[in-house]
Every structure is written in C-alpha cells, then in structure tokens.
Amino acid sequence: MFFLATVDEDQPKCRPLGLHILYEDKIYFGVGDFKDVYKQMIANPKIEIVATRGEDILRYYGIAKFEDNKAVLEKAAEILQT
Template sequence: MQEVYEFLKKCGTYYLATVEGDQPRVRPFGTVDIFEGKLYIQTGKVKDVSKQIQANPKVELCAFADGKWLRVSGKLVRDDRVEAKKHMLDNYPELKGMYSAEDDNTEVLYFEDATATFYSFTEAPKVIKF
C-alpha cells in the first residue's frame, strides 16, 4: 500500500470514478493519506461525489506519471472520527480554509478490499491488494 500512496502523492492529481444511477462520473482529486494502516481520500459531504459514494461505495481511481499508470478499485468507507479528519487536514493544510476536523462537512474515506494495479507499456502489471 505504501507504494500506491507514494505513486499517488507523486502524481499530485488522480481521477476518481463513481456511479450515479447508470452514469459514470469522473473527477480530479488530489488528497491521499495513510492513517492507521489504511489508504484514505478526502472530500466534502455536501458534494455530489460524496452522495454517489454513499449510494454505491464501489469506486475506481486512475493516475499517470512517468509512463506508468495506476488503477485502484475497491470500496470506500466513511470514517467520521475527528482523529482521521485531523490527520488528513494536517497533511493538506491548504484545505483548512474550507474544511475543519470538527465540521459536519469534512469527509474522509478509506479503501476496503482494494486492488491496485500498476501498468506500463514495458513491464508486466503489478498487483497489490489491501
């Protein structure tokens, strides 16, 4: 999982796919954190992406850097603990103007039953499960 985290940090931006009814939805994301041995992302509960995840927690993300790309699929689980939110926001202080660990909007979610696959045109795929 550490390798997945480091790749996503290096990319800076990754793309998260959710489903709304029968329509896929994809948007850029930039937050990633490891807290208590789990890979987390962050959003706001008022956003459509949060509502989509709560309706169907199966997601996929994709990121690309240096001729390699990463696809992570799994379920996202909401963690409403202040400690988890604080950890994320401490790692992204620029978000503290919009979010607070104590507000009702900040949402952090961790991957459960995730499969991460690294791809390139020159190497065999590498699979990591966490």
Template sequence: MSDIKIVDDFLSKAEVFYLATTKGDQPKCRPFGFHYLEEGKIYFTAATFKEVFKQIQENPKVEIVAYDKENDTFLRYYGIAKIVKKDKVVEKAFEEVPEIKEFFVKHNLELGVFYIDDATAEIRNELDIEKSYTFKY
C-alpha cells in the same frame, strides 16, 4: 516495501489522481490529490456535502486512476469505498491544505473519510498489467 506502500507512492508521484464514482448509470470522475497511508490503508477525503460523497454512499464501487509520466505507467485502484470516522486523517488533510480547514470551520462543514476495501491495484503500461495487488481488510 509493502504492496500498499507501493500504491501510496504511486499516488504521491502522480500528485493528482482521478476518482470515478457513478450517479445512477452515469460515470462521474474528478481530480483528487490528498491521500494518507496509516495502519496499512490509504485514506481519502471528500466533503460530505458534495455530490462525490453522496455518490459513494449510494454506490460504494469506486476507481482511482493515476499516471506516472516518468515511467509511462498508470495505476488503476478499485474496489468498495468504506466510509469511516478518522479524525487523524481529517487533521492531516487540514494540515496539508490549511485553506480548506478555515472554510470548513467557518461554514461548520464536515470532511468525510474513506478507504478502498476488497481492492485491486494494477500498475499498467499501454498493453499489459505489470504488477497487481489485492487488499481485503
């Protein structure tokens, strides 16, 4: 199994994970659920009108944290968010959560797509890093 697939599987198992950004010098963290592995990258989405997307544009340093209750481990996945145009990822997000598609279409809104570059993913227990992976695209 590839390193990025291990990270993707961890996110899937956690179901909900938390994305941290900053606004000025204030950290901001919010729950996310959608992610999509394609061509060796994990893609995430955020509404372009929301603060989280604006924060990513202003300061692309982000961190994701997820918890695996079964194994009592957590994932820290951090690096530089790269915003890209990926219609396939948007379509996949709308397929998985059809109610947001209706809302976005009705209000003529856009769903932004990003992946994390220059990234480190650490699978950790309470005391140590069990596994660490790096990704540079």
C-alpha cells in the same frame, strides 16, 4: 494526479481529487458530505481510483469505506496548511 470514478444512477463520473493520503498502508481521500460525489458513494460505494506519477500508473477498484479517523483528519489538516 489522482482520479476517483463513481456512478451516478446509470452515468459514470470521474473527477480529479486534490486531497488523498496514504496512511498506515491505506488510501484515504476526502470529499465534502454536501458534494454529489459523496452522495454517489453512499448510493453505490463501488469506486475506481486511477493515479499517475510520471509514467507510472496505479489503477485500483473496490468499495468505499467511510471513516472518521482523527489521526487521518489531523494529517489532512497538516497537508492542507502547507
């Protein structure tokens, strides 16, 4: 399971994300630019990611960087088709 935490003005927001990709040692996740989460990251790009797999937990925080990487988009399309 993969969760993304953002800030909406003074309120924390956390949601599970279905689309996440590890590509060339970077974590990519996709959100629609029409969604609140996208608007929240534009206003404040500080995020936190929590992922779990069995008993293993990854917790990572940083700054969201918006990219238009064709190779990642192709990989995402491939994953979504399966």
